[in-house]
Amino acid sequence: GALDPPLSVVRKFVHLLEQSPLDLQEEQEVTRLREEVVTKIRSNQQMEKDLNLMDIKIGLLVKNRITLQTNPSYLAKLIFQMPQNKSTKFMDTVIFTLYNYASNQREEYLLLKLFKTALEEEINSKVDQIQDIVTGNPTVIKMVVSFNRGARGHNTLRQLLAPVVKEIIEDKSLGINTNPVDVYKAWVNQLETATGEASKLPYEVTPEQAMSHEEVRSRLQASSLTLRSATDKVLNSIVSSLDNIPYGMRYIAKVLKNSLHEKFPEASEDELLKIVGNLLYYRYMNPAIVAPDGFDIIDMSAGGQLHQDQRRNLGSVAKMLQHAAANKLFEGENAHMTPMNIYISQTYEKFRLFFQSACDVPEPEEKFNVDEYSDMVTLSKPIIYISIEEIINTHSLLLEHLEAISPDCNDLLHELLQDLGDVPDVETLLGEGAVDSNDPNRESTLSQLAKTEVSLTLTSKFELLEGDDKDLKTLMTKTKKLVVDVIRIQPGETLPEILETPATSLQESEHKKIVERRAVQDAQTPEEMKSSLCVLEDSQLPLEQKKRRIQRNLRNLEQAGLVSATNNYQDLIKDIAKDIRYQRRHRQRRKAEFMKLQQTLTALNSKASFFQEQMNYYDTYIKTCLDNLNRKNSRRSIKLDGKGEEKGSKKWKPQSLKYTAARLYEKGVVLEIEGLQTNQFKNVMFDISPTEEVGDFEVKAKFMGVEMEKVQLHFQDLLQLQYEGVAVMKMFDKAKVNVNLLIFLLNKKFYGK
Template identity: 25%
Template sequence: MSSSNLSNQGAAMGSDLFDVITQQDQVKGDVLAKNQKLLFDLKREISLSSKNNFTLDRDVKIIDKKIALLVKNRISLEDVLQSGEALDLNSKTTTIKDKSKREFYGQLFYLLQNNTHYIAQLAKLVKVGEIDNLLQCVMFTLYGNQYEEKEEHLLLSMFQKVLQEEFKEATSIGSLLRANTALTRMMTTYTRRGPGQQYLKQSLIKPLQNITNERDMNLEVNPSTVYEAYINDYETKTGKPSPLKRKVSPEECAQNPQVKEIIAPRIEKLISLGDAFLDSIIGSLDSVPYGIRWICKQIKELVEKKFAPNVTQSQTCGLIGGFFLLRYINPAIVTPTAFMLVENILPNSKKNLTYPAKMLQNLANNVMFGGVKEFFMEPLNVFLNKNRDRLNDFLEKLTKVENLDENLNMDQYVALGKSTETNITITLNEMYFVHSLLEQHINVLAPNPDDPLRLILSDLGPAAPQLSRAENANVELKLINRFADQQAESSNPDQIYTETKHLLFNVLREMATYNKQVPQSQQITSFAAMFQVAANAKNLELQDNLKKIVVNMKILIQKHNYAHNDQDMIGKMKKDLVNEFFNFDAHIQKSNSDLEKLKQVLAAIQEHNVFLQQQIKVYEEYLNNVKASYDTADSSKKKDKKKDKKDKDSKTTTTTTSGSSSPKSSKKGPFKFAYSQLEKDGMIIESEVPNDKRSMIFFNFTSEQPGIFDVVLMYRNVSVTEIRLQLDELLEMQSVGKVEYETDFIKLNVNLLIFLLNKTFVTGDNPVDKKK
């Protein structure tokens, strides 16, 4: 837009606002500017540090799980040591050398950040194994600035859309927000950001200390456990066998007079501790972060809209409590060290903390204690009965917050000015992962051929494959609004006005420096003059800001009736800016307060990082010890293995690929098993394969990465179908008593399948192919 298009704004700007900007209290202005710069840097550091902790925490859990499998002899030491590479944080940086590629990615992530329906839809489409990667990108990259109003607004808008979809598809209240989905994981992760952590410290530390500070406190109320402990204590103290029988039923234990005497005061103590937790939580209502309360509000409104008029208050509060207590409060109670609420925790405290958490869980779910398994918890129903109405009242009050648009409170003071440029720090693999997800689901995400997402993806071309950890690096990506005019048309008018006011201040502040250099008669007092100055100085950013101001003003006047004309609009903005300029003291005080809060948040994040690094150190020491023992034992066997190797190789008929013979290859197999042998061994429980075909069928098992196995069913030499097995999934099935792994045509015995995989791929005792 040239200055000739701005004639109607020619006299819109007077010299008074320039004078106000020039005559600001420079000392106080500098103090506030410095504070705002520190706030900006702190927010950025919190964002990056939180992302590092999330990645590190995820990798620690992975290695922890693999060590657990190692202990159970279900994974090899080599596989665990390979996983150790995941513990190195990615601190390398790079740039995308292809300028057009860099700009297209900037456009893509601007679109995803600001048009939240794309991410909301992706959250429904991703597979379980993709959730963590999407979670990292959404919570710590796209909306990683936890104290930036605009990003918070966008993130909550995204939650709103996903929740709406979740409720739209729900058939009953009982099925809502229960599964481990991208939505529920995002909601949990959201509660663990800075504001959520601050609230946990404020509300839980005191009741937690009531338990963790008591070294000798024992809250065990299971009569069988108490009975056994009583016998052990008696024999230890007296040196004589206990007169009580060892093996008795739980009911007999509960009737024992000594056990009753021990349990009674513990029940009273648990009720008292439960009250203390609940009192602290209820008393801190006003400190609950707005975003968490807003999510509770969405749950309430969506439940009532979906299930009215049959839904009860108890059901509604049960869902709100499921989010607030079970996903937010209880994990911090059960594992307070992981949330940095207490430094150390004694073994008996870990068990003690499970009881108040269980009490709050039943209170939230409106489920009474009792039944065959937990009959001994029934006395705690006193706590549930007296607190049910209190909790429901609190959960109802949680939802009494203003709507998003009313809550959005952009920084009022603009002395430092806000840059219109937005940057995110993102890894190459994050970019490529999101790019590939969008490609995969493009027909659902953007069915319209003119959709902005399709246009950008078309320019980008195919997604690059994932890089190795050694090749992956961080990229500073400038977000670019390719569809600025379209977005401005649909944006909230208050946001447009606030943004325009900030832009105007940035422009005026820069123009004030030019005014100082020219005579009074040549003072800059119009947009046309400003455009001319920007053009002469070849200042493209200044020109872009001026263009955006003009476009926004036009939208505000014509579409939203913010003012009658340009003169009125400029007058309104000038008045607001002048009021802000003369509130230095209040803004300095607020910025100082914000700085202290954010410093505490950053300190907590850094403390958590130290905690995670200590965990890594423990793992490394453990693995080094295991490796040393392994190498010692292995070296003593090498001579015998060498001697037997030739005979063993000549006898085995197990087939392997040429690649698997290389010590550098991670691929194992294929290992060949005849159908008839697996059926004879009891591995195949049921089958739809015709009897006359079974003698010509065999299975090839291969593994290219730890814990994942590909099985190809072969008929003669033709591949019929493929099955992918995951050890974690099989172990989970085993742990909950599921003994059958079902495919389209056969059922396999889970226990025998785990045994076969363990024997074949972990211990190295490769079975011989037995064909009939």
């Protein structure tokens, strides 16, 4: 543990630097688990996207006002989520992919450095007033929040908020309502229900009129006390759980505060802490309190949803905390809440201390001991898991924005991209012949193949070639490895003494055994875990030759000012001692990481099971909705039994529809047919008939009684086009059709609307 240990002490521990078969096995296990976790994260994200699409499909069916006859208890909550900005989504996916969702400390360190740089750039170039960082909603802030809120599979917010949120949800007696008009109406309803007579009180009142009644004021007072009590519980859970806030979230809060202080030195501590509060409370925690079911804070069964009163209770608490975090007092339309303003100010003081403490974290270099990272102990090279499509998109983006990213044409990135050449296509990366050139579905097959995931072992193109000792860091590492090998076998008080004393034949023999044992293990080591050749090249030398090599290297290192013969090269010995300490910590961390990865994988598998259950439920639900379209004459409701199968009325099969193009032209459904005058439309007949698959139709076109072509029409596709604002579509590549009027026609003729 000494900062400057003598060589005789260091010598006793150098054997700890030897990589054992157990080290190799543990490293391989962690690498395998890391790959499994990253793959599962990506798989879950895809399932979540699919669920969002299913949500939209269900929403479209309801938006189209199709009457549903299913049991209300089976109704899934309907979520309308507009498609997100594609570039932001791509940046999310690729950046998190490149850093492996920060699944180990090295990658978390690098990702945080990226976030820090991006945030400082944002503040320097785009923020003119301190509030801009709040109103501008920068991409980097969204990414930081999304990442720390659970993108990599652990949900620390769940630990932080689940107990208190569950308590609020499960408290049946809790009824928080601070809206005077709502409270007034509830009171009037109660009076009428109790007496069975119409109340003489007016039904429509202003907040001021509602507050003029003693009963309303009394109920509001009781509700306010309940609200304060519930808010205190959530607040206490937050401020007492500082250690549960991810380090990355706290570090970015620190960067945010320091960068704003640098740009706006006149800004008060309060102003800066309100911005920190906007990040830590409003962006990170608030949404999870308002909608705990949407942020994996609580477990919901497929199709389950929170009751309106539960949502209002949570929303009221969140609103109080939001005002307190920003020290924003109630006024204007919230004037009825002004009695809470003293409480808001008191709560802000607690938040203020919390935000200050949250920013008090070490720099990543200290947190992750990056200065101690060394080739002496690092076994595996970094690996990333990325799809072919993402490689192509990343390459395209780099070329497209090269001037903005790297204005200096001598930058290494220019050299790299020049070597890589043009953006490759899928076949170039997968190898020619991956898809048969005669395959009629070639494009669709290539599109699927683009999603193929590969693992890439990262090595630096700019590492110096074998034997080139100009790189001082590599030279230092190589020298340390040689010194460890020598002092492990040969005793002595100082390094010069050992180097100048010839090795005995017994010592040479002992050294040879170690080298041979290491060679056997090296042969069993996977390629991606082997050290670089330039570091390993001297390891096979006999003991005396190693000593000569050390002396030569020490002269070069001394010329560079890295070591000194006057103190017997003690700086190098200190460095080896640091490596030994780090090796111990590295092994401890690896064990901890292994445990953490196992827990994460369990949580991800559980989430995947939930998504699958939800998808099965939604799938059955959509089919049931569509099936209901065919039952306009049936009054019996359709219910789903335990297996998700339908019970109810008999099948009702509608007849096909026959229209001339002239009639559909009159109705505005057909707009034009290429190559035909409108006076010829009477010779074209459209035959629309439902298929066995609910919601699918077959449309045949006949000209003068001769069948020309037929197409499949999917009702959901029409709804999707309508949702995307597409007014006109083509059928048979010739007929232009009005989408809205075609939907109206199908609804009217087939679904009794």
